[in-house]
Amino acid sequence: MTRFDAVIVGGGLHGCSLALHLARKGLAVAVVEKNWSGRHASGVNAGGVRTLLRDPAEIPLALAAREIWHDIGSLVDEDCGYRTSGQLAVAETAADMARLEARAADLAAAGYSHEELVDAAELYRLLPALVPGCAGGLIARRDGYASPYHTTRAFRRRAEKDGVTFFQGVRAENFRRADGLWRADAGDARLAAPVIVNCGGAWAGDVARALGDETPLQPKLPMMMVTARTARFVEPVVIGVGRPLSFKQMPNGTVVIGGGYLAAGDRRTETTRLNFSALAKSAATVRDLFPHLGRLPIVRCWAGFEGRTPDDLPIIGPGRRAGVFHACGFSGHGFQLGPVVGRELANLIADGRTDFDLTPFAVDRF
Ligand SMILES: Cc1cc2nc3c(=O)[nH]c(=O)nc-3n(C[C@H](O)[C@H](O)[C@H](O)COP(=O)(O)OP(=O)(O)OC[C@H]3O[C@@H](n4cnc5c(N)ncnc54)[C@H](O)[C@@H]3O)c2cc1C
Structure with a gap:
C-alpha cells in the first residue's frame, strides 16, 4: 500500500492543475489516469x-482564471500557445443585437465590465472580412485561446x-474507505x-457514485473541424449568437471550427461517431459569415467526451x-x-x- 496525502482520479487539465497546486503546498499527490494525460x-x-457570455455564477472564477492565463508561463514554464486574441x-x-444589449445591461448592473458592446462600424473594423449587414457584437477583449494538448x-x-506521482494507463477502481483513509487500486498499485x-x-x-455521491452527469460530445491553411483574415475568436458557432484562425493559418453540435459515442469503448450533417451546418454558418472561405477544404473532424450537468455549471467542492x-461536469467550457x-x-x-463562493457548484444542488 502506497500512502499519499491526496489521490486524484483523472489526469486531464483539472487533475493536473489540482495536483500541481497541492504539490506546491507540500502534499504528496498521486494522479491516476486510465489513458494518458490529455x-x-x-x-x-x-x-x-473565454469569459464572454459565461453564466454569471462562473464569472468570478473565469475572470480569475483569465489573469492566470495571461501569465501562464510563470506557472507551468511553457506559454501553452496562449494568445490574447479577444472573443467576439x-x-x-437586430434581434441578436437586442439579446447582446440585454446581456450587457445585466452584466453592468452586476458590476462587471469585461464584456463590451460594439456597434457595426467597430464590428467591421475588427472583422473586415465579415459578410455585410451584421448589426454589431459583444466583445471580451482580454479573452483568447491556447493549445489544449500542449497546455495539459x-x-x-x-x-x-513538483513531485506528483502519475499512474497512467491504469484505471482507478475498487474505491473503499478504511481506518480514515480512502483506498483505490491502480493496476498493480x-x-x-x-x-x-x-x-x-x-x-x-461513475467515480462520484463509487465515492458516495449521486450526480445527474451525462456525457456530452462536442464536435470540431479544422480547415487547410488560408491567408490571415481574423484575429478574435468569433462566437455565434443566433446560431451555434465558435471559430478561430490559428497562427499557422488553419481555421478551427466548433460551437455546439454534438457527436454520439460510447464511453465504455471510448469511441465517437460524428454527425456529418450537423458538421455541414457548422461549416455553412462559417461560410455565410465569411463567404471567401467557401472553397476552403476541411482536413479533419473529431469529437471529445465531456461531462455535462443539467444546469451546465460544474461540480466543484x-x-x-x-x-x-x-471537480467535474464542466459542460463544455x-x-x-x-x-x-x-x-x-x-x-x-x-x-x-x-x-470564491463555490455554493453554485455544490454536488448536492440537484
Ligand atoms: C470538442 C471539445 C471542445 C471544447 N472546447 C472548449 C473550449 O473552447 N473552451 C473551454 O473552456 N472548454 C472547452 N471544452 C471543455 C473542456 O475541454 C473540458 O471542460 C475540460 O477539458 C475538462 O477537463 P477535465 O480534466 O475535467 O476532463 P478530461 O480532460 O476529460 O479528463 C478526465 C480524465 O479522467 C480520466 N478518468 C476517468 N475515470 C477514470 C478512472 N476511474 N481512473 C483513471 N482515470 C479516469 C479520463 O481518462 C480522462 O482523461 C471542450 C470540450 C470538448 C470535448
Missing part, C-alpha cells in the same frame, strides 16, 4: 479561453517536477490517502463523505477554468478555505 476533453478541445460574439440580426502536457510536466478527488471528466458520474472532493479551479480546490483541501 487523451480526453483536455487535449482535444477548442482551446477557448457577432449579432447577425505543460501542467502534467510541471506537476511531475494499492493507493491510500485521506483525500480523494474526482476529476474524471465524462466518467466522473466537497462530496458527502469525508475526504471526497469533486472547463478548459478556461482549469488553472483556477485547481488552485482554489487545493486551497480548500489543504487550508480549508477558498476566496
Whole structure:
C-alpha cells in the first residue's frame, strides 16, 4: 500500500492543475489516469479561453482564471500557445443585437465590465472580412485561446517536477474507505490517502457514485473541424449568437471550427461517431459569415467526451463523505477554468478555505 496525502482520479487539465497546486503546498499527490494525460476533453478541445457570455455564477472564477492565463508561463514554464486574441460574439440580426444589449445591461448592473458592446462600424473594423449587414457584437477583449494538448502536457510536466506521482494507463477502481483513509487500486498499485478527488471528466458520474455521491452527469460530445491553411483574415475568436458557432484562425493559418453540435459515442469503448450533417451546418454558418472561405477544404473532424450537468455549471467542492472532493461536469467550457479551479480546490483541501463562493457548484444542488 502506497500512502499519499491526496489521490486524484483523472489526469486531464483539472487533475493536473489540482495536483500541481497541492504539490506546491507540500502534499504528496498521486494522479491516476486510465489513458494518458490529455487523451480526453483536455487535449482535444477548442482551446477557448473565454469569459464572454459565461453564466454569471462562473464569472468570478473565469475572470480569475483569465489573469492566470495571461501569465501562464510563470506557472507551468511553457506559454501553452496562449494568445490574447479577444472573443467576439457577432449579432447577425437586430434581434441578436437586442439579446447582446440585454446581456450587457445585466452584466453592468452586476458590476462587471469585461464584456463590451460594439456597434457595426467597430464590428467591421475588427472583422473586415465579415459578410455585410451584421448589426454589431459583444466583445471580451482580454479573452483568447491556447493549445489544449500542449497546455495539459505543460501542467502534467510541471506537476511531475513538483513531485506528483502519475499512474497512467491504469484505471482507478475498487474505491473503499478504511481506518480514515480512502483506498483505490491502480493496476498493480494499492493507493491510500485521506483525500480523494474526482476529476474524471465524462466518467466522473461513475467515480462520484463509487465515492458516495449521486450526480445527474451525462456525457456530452462536442464536435470540431479544422480547415487547410488560408491567408490571415481574423484575429478574435468569433462566437455565434443566433446560431451555434465558435471559430478561430490559428497562427499557422488553419481555421478551427466548433460551437455546439454534438457527436454520439460510447464511453465504455471510448469511441465517437460524428454527425456529418450537423458538421455541414457548422461549416455553412462559417461560410455565410465569411463567404471567401467557401472553397476552403476541411482536413479533419473529431469529437471529445465531456461531462455535462443539467444546469451546465460544474461540480466543484466537497462530496458527502469525508475526504471526497469533486471537480467535474464542466459542460463544455472547463478548459478556461482549469488553472483556477485547481488552485482554489487545493486551497480548500489543504487550508480549508477558498476566496470564491463555490455554493453554485455544490454536488448536492440537484
Ligand atoms: C470538442 C471539445 C471542445 C471544447 N472546447 C472548449 C473550449 O473552447 N473552451 C473551454 O473552456 N472548454 C472547452 N471544452 C471543455 C473542456 O475541454 C473540458 O471542460 C475540460 O477539458 C475538462 O477537463 P477535465 O480534466 O475535467 O476532463 P478530461 O480532460 O476529460 O479528463 C478526465 C480524465 O479522467 C480520466 N478518468 C476517468 N475515470 C477514470 C478512472 N476511474 N481512473 C483513471 N482515470 C479516469 C479520463 O481518462 C480522462 O482523461 C471542450 C470540450 C470538448 C470535448
